[in-house]
Amino acid sequence: MPLPLSTKEGHAHWRDLFYDVVQTGLCTGCSGCVVVCPHQVLDYRNLTPVQTLDTADTCVHGEKGCDTCARACPRIGYGAPEVDRLLFGREKQPEELCGIHQEIVFARSREPRVRARTQDGGIASTLAIWALEAGEIDGVLTSSNGAEWHPLDSGAYVATSAEEVLAGGMSRYTYVPTPLPLKQAVKDGYSRLALMAVPCQTEFVRKLMTTKVKKYYSRVALVVGLLCSETFEFEPFITQTMVERRAIDVHNVHKINIKGKVIVYPKDGGDPVAIPLKEVRPMARSHCHHCPDFTAEHADISLGGLGQDGWTLTLIRTEVGRTFWEGLKASGLIEVRPAEEEPEVLDLMRRLAIKSRKRVVEAGDRWYSRPQPLPSELTP
Ligand SMILES: Cc1cc2nc3c(=O)[nH]c(=O)nc-3n(C[C@H](O)[C@H](O)[C@H](O)COP(=O)(O)OP(=O)(O)OC[C@H]3O[C@@H](n4cnc5c(N)ncnc54)[C@H](O)[C@@H]3O)c2cc1C
Known part of the structure; x- marks a missing residue:
C-alpha cells in the first residue's frame, strides 16, 4: 500500500x-x-x-x-497512475517498463565544442541553451562542480545563459538537489524554468501537480529527466574510492562516466582510471535501493547514455516534450538517428528498468508510495 x-x-x-x-x-x-x-x-x-x-x-x-x-514529497502518496493520466491521458500498461513515450532516438549536438563539455551527446545542454535563446524558458535549474572546498563537490543553481548551462554539463554521480533553487527563483519572478532532474526529482514536480501546489509546479515549463540507477555518497565515493585508494588528482578530473564500470577521465589526456561497479555499489545512497524508476518515466523528455559513445538516448514522452523537441530539431543544432538502429541498447534499457523495478519488489516495499503495474515476470 x-x-x-x-x-x-x-x-x-x-x-x-x-x-x-x-x-x-x-x-x-x-x-x-x-x-x-x-x-x-x-x-x-x-x-x-x-x-x-x-x-x-x-x-x-x-x-x-x-x-x-x-x-x-514524492515518497508519500505518489500516485503514479494519476500522474500518467495527467501527463498522457491514460495509465501505462504493465509491459511499458520504460514508461509511456512517443518516440526514442539517439541524438547529439552538431557542435564538437559542446560535446567536449557534456556527458554523452550534449542534448540536455543543447536543449536548454536553445530554449533559453528562443525565449521558451527563462532559466534552467541545473548543477555543476566546483564548490570552493572540493572541485568534485556539486551545487545547484539557475542558469540563464549558454555559458552558465555549459558550466553544468556532464553528470555528477553524487546527489545534487536541482529543485532547491526553485524557491528563490519563484521569489525572483522566474516563470518558465527547465528542470534537469534525476527520476526522484521529476517526481517532486509531478507530485505538486497532483496535490495542486500550483505556485511551484506552474513555474516549471520543462522537466528533463536523466536515466538513473543510483547516486553515490560523496564520502566515500569520491574521497575513498578515488582519492585515498587510487590517488586520483581531483583537480585533474575531466569527466566521470558509468558504463559497466566507473571511468574517471583526466583533463591532461592521461589514461582513464576504471573502478569496478561492485566496489562502489555499496556506496549508493540508501533511498536509491527503493527507487523503481530507471528511465524518469514522468519527465517530458528523458535522456541517457547507455553504452553509446557521444550520443544521448532520448525519449520524447509528453506533448510538452514533443513541442520542445520539434523546436530544437528545427534549430539545426542537433543530429538525430533512429534508436531502432541499435536494438541491443533498447533491450539494455528495458533490462535496467526491470532491475530497478525488481529491487523494490525484492526489498519487500509493498507499502512503497509509488504503486506500479508489474508484468507477470516480476510478480512475486
Ligand atoms: C546521477 C546520474 C546517474 C545516471 N545514470 C545513468 C545510467 O545508469 N544510465 C544512463 O543511460 N544514463 C544515466 N545518466 C544520464 C547520463 O549520464 C546523462 O546525463 C544523459 O545521457 C544526458 O547526457 P547529455 O550529454 O545530453 O547531458 P549534458 O548536456 O552533459 O547535461 C547534463 C545535465 O545533467 C545535469 N546533472 C548532472 N549531474 C546531475 C545530478 N547529479 N543531478 C541532477 N542533474 C544533474 C547537469 O547539470 C546538466 O544540465 C545518469 C545521470 C546522472 C546525473
Missing part, C-alpha cells in the same frame, strides 16, 4: 515525513519539501531536510493543519 497523504491522526505533515521518510532512509534529498514550506520551518543540510525552528520531529504549523511539505 502507498503511504497515504492522510493518516489516522489527520493530514500528513512534517512529522510523517520525519518518521516515515527521513528516518527510514527513504528520503531522496530532492529538497521539494524545503522548497514549498511556506513557513520557513524546513532547511536543507547535508542533502537532508531538517526542521530548524522547533523540535526535530514536529512542526507547529503542521499540527495546525499545514500539509504543504507532505504534498511535495
